[in-house]
């Protein structure tokens with residue numbers, strides 16, 4: 291499902307700036323036919339943006355529009371953070387913000403490249419799943435971070451990112467954010483977001499991680515139905531005090547870069563206790579899926595490398611996020 295040309299974002303801007311606006315006014319402002327306006331309205335609806343059409347007054351957004359804006363994100367960040375970011379791009383549409391940074395990794399040598407997009411046409415989740423979000427109903431953020439000493443020390447990175455994301459959300463007034471090993475951000479056992487870490491470069495030398503974070507911001511029932519597990523979103527959790535997406539992104543970047551700095555120096559060890567405070571699987575029965583084999587046990591927290599400790603019938607072992615999938619059992 292694509293958005294052709296630049297009409298859609300301009301249309302969105304026009305809708306955001308007015309209480310309601312007629313098709314003919316939109317056509318005039320955008321320099322296109324009324325039929326083209328109607329077609330683009332349909333495209334925005336297909337992308338998940340609720341737009342009401344009222345006889346007499348025209349088209350109207352059903353919720354206030356909260357557009358991602360690089361300038362606002364920068365203004366909400368400290369000068370030090372602004373200085374450290376290699377780039378901060380907000381795109382209208384991309385296949386996947388993480389794919390975009392993976393493509394740029396070889397060509398752009400800077401550290402801390404950030405890419406956000408309103409629309410991901412091929413957003414990716416873990417284990418080959420897709421990641422979809424309605425237009426303006428989520429946050430899709432990827433950050434490229436460079437490392438010097440190979441990939442082995444990066445085992446706990448996804449958990450560090452989860453901790454930083456949870457702290458950022460709590461900074462924004464979302465209470466009791468938990469983490470479900472290795473990559474889910476949860477509140478009350480409902481998925482609020484997910485993390486996808488992809489590594490590239492030299493396995494034993496200079497390498498990079500593209501850290502992808504997807505957050506549910508405002509999800510309606512139709513979008514929620516494809517998530518495939520209990521979910522929640524920031525608007526529900528924050529109620530009338532919901533932060534803007536730009537505020538959330540600014541806090542995410544601040545917490546993330548601070549956590550990455552600490553992780554580069556000290557590794558995962560100092561994060562073990564913080565993860566334990568947020569561990570949604572702690573002492574829960576889990577099923578570990580490795581290929582066709584399943585093994586049941588009790589989750590016992592994480593070890594100093596970020597592996598999940600599981601007590602099986604024949605003893606406790608740590609498992610790696612790359613090798614298995616873990617499901618909580620009832």
Ligand code: BTN
Pocket residue numbers: 385386387388389410412413414415416417419421429430431432473474483484485486501502503504505
């Ligand atoms: C998961 O829970 O499976 C991880 C989801 C990660 C989604 C984010 S959205 C930004 C970035 N771009 C992608 O294509 N995926 C990640």
